[in-house]
Amino acid sequence: MNVRASSALSRFTVIDLTRARAGPTCARQLADWGADVIRVEAPPSAGEPADFASRHDPDFQNLHRNKRSLTLDLKAPDGVAVLRRLACKADVLIENYRPDVKRRLGIDYETLKADNPHLVYVSISGFGQDGPYADRPGLDQIAQGMGGMMSITGEAGRGPMRAGIAVSDMASGLLAANGTLTALLEREVSGEGQWVTTSLLESQIFMLDFQAARWLIRGEVPGQAGNDHPTAVPMGCFRTADGHVNMAPMPGAWAKFCKALGIGHLAAHPDFATMANRRANRALVNSTIEAVTVTRDSAYWIDIMNAAGIPCGPIYAIDQTFADPQVAHLGIAQAVASPALGEIRLVGQPVHLSRTDSRIAAAAPECGEHTDEILAWLEYSAADIAALRGANIV
Known part of the structure; x- marks a missing residue:
């Protein structure tokens, strides 16, 4: 049949x-x-x-x-x-x-x-x-x-x-x-x-999508960026007290992100104020953020960031992926x-x-x-x- x-x-x-x-x-x-x-x-x-x-x-x-x-x-x-x-x-x-x-x-x-x-x-x-x-x-x-x-x-x-x-x-x-x-x-x-x-x-x-477009339009040859986003800063993986989370504040959300982290006073710092500044100082931006994120566990930051409208999520092994309540709700397995x-x-x-x-x-x-x-x-x-x-x- x-x-x-x-x-x-x-x-x-x-x-x-x-x-x-x-x-x-x-x-x-x-x-x-x-x-x-x-x-x-x-x-x-x-x-x-x-x-x-x-x-x-x-x-x-x-x-x-x-x-x-x-x-x-x-x-x-x-x-x-x-x-x-x-x-x-x-x-x-x-x-x-x-x-x-x-x-x-x-x-x-x-x-x-x-x-x-x-x-x-x-x-x-x-x-x-x-x-x-x-x-x-x-x-x-x-x-x-x-x-x-x-x-x-x-x-x-x-x-x-x-x-x-x-x-x-x-x-x-x-x-x-x-x-x-x-x-x-x-x-x-x-x-x-x-x-x-x-x-x-x-x-x-x-x-390759936008990475190919960077070469075809501007002649830029993209390189490896690890867990960081190739062009947006900050956007990537950050250590917490019990592991890691992904945080992805959109380009216009830097000030809101800093406030959620509890470092709102740094939003206008000359090293961080614009995307160009943050790209030029990526390592400093990341280390400043991570000095804060390591003080609390992953669940805390996931809740705080999502409540503030900042995309943030856990980094799962595959067994954890399928155990997640949203994944179970979607019924993809x-x-x-x-x-x-x-x-x-x-x-x-x-x-x-x-x-x-x-x-x-x-x-x-x-x-x-x-x-x-x-x-x-x-x-x-x-x-x-x-x-x-x-x-x-x-």
């Missing part, structure tokens, strides 16, 4: 040919809003390398919930024939093969477009579909380095530092999903599909029953729709769990399916 996560995208069928993280993230985004996402996997007999995470690991379960699984050997012509029949009935195909591989397999955009002009074909790569690096293998950390992320992350003088999450993978997956939905909306006007492309490198550069693992909790969607909200309707499928029902939907007979299984095509 094909239970959908939402009715919002339930009219769309999506083929997920991806591996690793960026592509599955894109497909998951569509699955979580109700698209019928069919994950195509190699049969165990095909001997292809496994995905990064084993099937019952948390990572795999989080990436592949709300999908169905079809096994298919795309190295065999009969396997490609099945895929092409599936692509004729699909709205979207997502892939992250190297450009030469998909052409060699005969599942590139131009080939499948000839079969189904309405198909939205989505490609996620490391560096783009053409250009000098098109055939290089791409991974998140490589993109973080080339895309400038590691040069602005961490403390000055400590060397490059990767982010604690797969920023370029996640960004490219989410941006590809955005591009997919844009192409589907445009198809309602033109009646035609199109090729949607993005890369880890482009997505990582896009995520959602339970789902897994036949293999029992009841598990996964991270749900952070966006909500009032009528057609998303949910985690099904745990990640077992390998090939839905092969027979998908082939039957493609109008393969029982004898056809048995023949495909006998030839190890599925």
Whole structure:
């Protein structure tokens, strides 16, 4: 039974040919809003390398919930024939093969477009579909380095530092999903599909946002600022009597911030009075603030600052994050029953729709769990399916 996560995208069928993280993230985004996402996997007999995470690991379960699984050997012509029949009935195909591989397999955009002009074909790569690096293998950390992320992350003088999450993978997956939905909306006007492309490198550069704009517009090369905001002072992490808090007074709230700290007399001090002064004296500003914050515990400062309208919050380990009452109220950790693992909790969607909200309707499928029902939907007979299984095509 094909239970959908939402009715919002339930009219769309999506083929997920991806591996690793960026592509599955894109497909998951569509699955979580109700698209019928069919994950195509190699049969165990095909001997292809496994995905990064084993099937019952948390990572795999989080990436592949709300999908169905079809096994298919795309190295065999009969396997490609099945895929092409599936692509004729699909709205979207997502892939992250190297450009030469998909052409060699005969599942590139131009080939499948000839079969189904309405198909939205989505490609996620490391560096783009053409250009000098098109055939290089791409991974998140490589993109973080080339895309400038590691040069602005961490403390000055400590060397490059990767982010604690797969920023370029996640960004490219989410941006590809955005591009997919844009192409589907445009198809309602033109009646035609199109090729949607993005890369880890482009997505990582896009995520630089204002840091990239500083270079492009002013010629400034941003550096590492640790826990401090790159341009606003003060804004960052400060020690307290029992740990640390983040404090983020907005640029116009300096005087109000000083009053809440109990150092209102310093608001007009010539070293601190303007943002330019504070940038020039960042170390002195921070040490002056921290001399006060260490005298009381984190909970005290969180209450005082928020009451004064100054953004301030705790710095949690992940277990503390999910124990926070606001996080619990938001319900972003959602339970789902897994036949293999029992009841598990996964991270749900952070966006909500009032009528057609998303949910985690099904745990990640077992390998090939839905092969027979998908082939039957493609109008393969029982004898056809048995023949495909006998030839190890599925």
